[in-house]
Amino acid sequence: xxxxxxxxxxxxxxxxxxxxxxxxxxxxxxxxxxxxxxxxxxxxxxxxxxxxxxxxxxxxxxxxxxxxxxxxxxxxxxxxxxxxxxxxxxxxxxxxxxxxxxxxxxxxxxxxxxxxxxxxxxxxxxxxxxxxxxxxxxxxxxxxxxxxxxxxxxxxxxxxxxxxxxxxxxxxxxxxxxxxxxxxxxxxxxxxxxxx
Amino acid sequence: xxxxxxxxxxxxxxxxxxxxxxxxxxxxxxxxxxxxxxxxxxxxxxxxxxxxxxxxxxxxxxxxxxxxxxxxxxxxxxxxxxxxxxxxxxxxxxxxxxxxxxxxxxxxxxxxxxxxxxxxxxxxxxxxxxxxxxxxxxxxxxxxxxxxxxxxxxxxxxxxxxxxxxxxxxxxxxxxx
Numbered sequence: 327x328x329x330x331x332x333x334x335x336x337x338x339x340x341x342x343x344x345x346x347x348x349x350x351x352x353x354x355x356x357x358x359x360x361x362x363x364x365x366x367x368x369x370x371x372x373x374x375x376x377x378x379x380x381x382x383x384x385x386x387x388x389x390x391x392x393x394x395x396x397x398x399x400x401x402x403x404x405x406x407x408x409x410x411x412x413x414x415x416x417x418x419x420x421x422x423x424x425x426x427x428x429x430x431x432x433x434x435x436x437x438x439x440x441x442x443x444x445x446x447x448x449x450x451x452x453x454x455x456x457x458x459x460x461x462x463x464x465x466x467x468x469x470x471x472x473x474x475x476x477x478x479x480x481x482x483x484x485x486x487x488x489x490x491x492x493x494x495x496x497x498x499x500x501x502x503x504x505x506x507x508x509x510x511x512x513x514x515x516x517x518x519x520x521x522x
Numbered sequence: 523x524x525x526x527x528x529x530x531x532x533x534x535x536x537x538x539x540x541x542x543x544x545x546x547x548x549x550x551x552x553x554x555x556x557x558x559x560x561x562x563x564x565x566x567x568x569x570x571x572x573x574x575x576x577x578x579x580x581x582x583x584x585x586x587x588x589x590x591x592x593x594x595x596x597x598x599x600x601x602x603x604x605x606x607x608x609x610x611x612x613x614x615x616x617x618x619x620x621x622x623x624x625x626x627x628x629x630x631x632x633x634x635x636x637x638x639x640x641x642x643x644x645x646x647x648x649x650x651x652x653x654x655x656x657x658x659x660x661x662x663x664x665x666x667x668x669x670x671x672x673x674x675x676x677x678x679x680x681x682x683x684x685x686x687x688x689x690x691x692x693x694x695x696x697x698x699x
Contacts, residue, residue, distance in 0.1 A: 332690060333659045339640045340660045343553035351566045352544060356537075358574050363535050 525589055532580045540577055547590065548573065551597045557656050558601035560645045564608075565601075572600035598661060602653070602671060610649045611672065643693050651686035658683050 372380070523531075523542065531539030548569065555565035555572075576593050583592050605611040644652050653672065657663045658679075663671070665679040672679070 332687075332694070336640060336659050339636070340553075340557065342636075343557065343641060344549040345552045345556060345562075347548050347552050347566055347569060351548070351570055352541070355544065355570045355573050356541070358570070359537070359540060359577060362574075362578065363537075366535065 526585070529580060529583065529585070529589065532577060543577075544573060547593055550590075551593060554594060554597045555601055556641060557644055557660065558598070558653060559604060564604065568600050568604045569597070571604075572597040575600065594661075598657075605649060605653065611653060639697070643690060643697075646693055647686055647689055651682055651689060654679055654682035655686040655690075 523539070528539055528543055528546075532543055551572065552565060552569050555568045556562065559565045559568060572593075575596050579596075583589065602611070644655070647655065654668055657668045657671065658665070665676045665683075668674075668679040669676045674682075
């Protein structure tokens, strides 16, 4: 008989080294697999489409809450501005009347002020005494002179006042500390307050 | 069912496919376990653990390689882990024994050996010899790889193989008489 290398023989024969496991072996493995499957199912990730739905709902909710908060804050600001204006009229030695469309506004000021209209403020409708005030348009250095308006003010000193309209235009008035202005607007509601 | 379909179904935790895959590979893998572990009971424990890992990690299998080879590697690793855990994997080298070995004579055999006889021969080897022999001769690992796997030096791996061969030769002589 031809002599054979033991290593080769082992290699060849090891392939035939097959043993049937006991039935109980599979049962043990199956038990473990079932447990593992249950555990996996428990921590099964949420399917992608449900994640997308949940994310969308979340975004909508967040957007809703944010816009509600912003709206509330905006409202509060407007309300606050009204209150602030009213307060400033008293504390800052302002006197004012009106604030509604078509009303005229009379006030006294001692320092720089900002006038802000929530709607378009038409400067041609601002009535002041026969003094000069300048309108500076937003982003431009052009000043318009307004003169010869009904004179109702009595001044002892000159001071520059800054008014800011809702359209961004600045109205600068050289007026007395104790000046008195009468302003009327043909449209819009205005809020008047002092620049701090 | 093709191997690809079987793997795919197992990836989806299909119980039937798992059973089918087990039945296809378990006998061969138990044979692998038995080459490393003498006790059948322990070998079956290792088989359960290894097959569980196969199913648990089947998604990690790269379809480019041999699936059976992949399972076999898991089984061998599991068997080695078992031997380590049971502290059976002691690799001692008796230098005097090593010096008395005739390295020149090739280890050959005159008659065919059945798989069962091979297993009996392997069972008679000390665990260290048997493990290195299995890894080198049957699994085809190199000494550098065996050294890494068993955390021994390359020379120890080589000497274990020489000793295993010598022991095997003596056992074969007994068998032939």
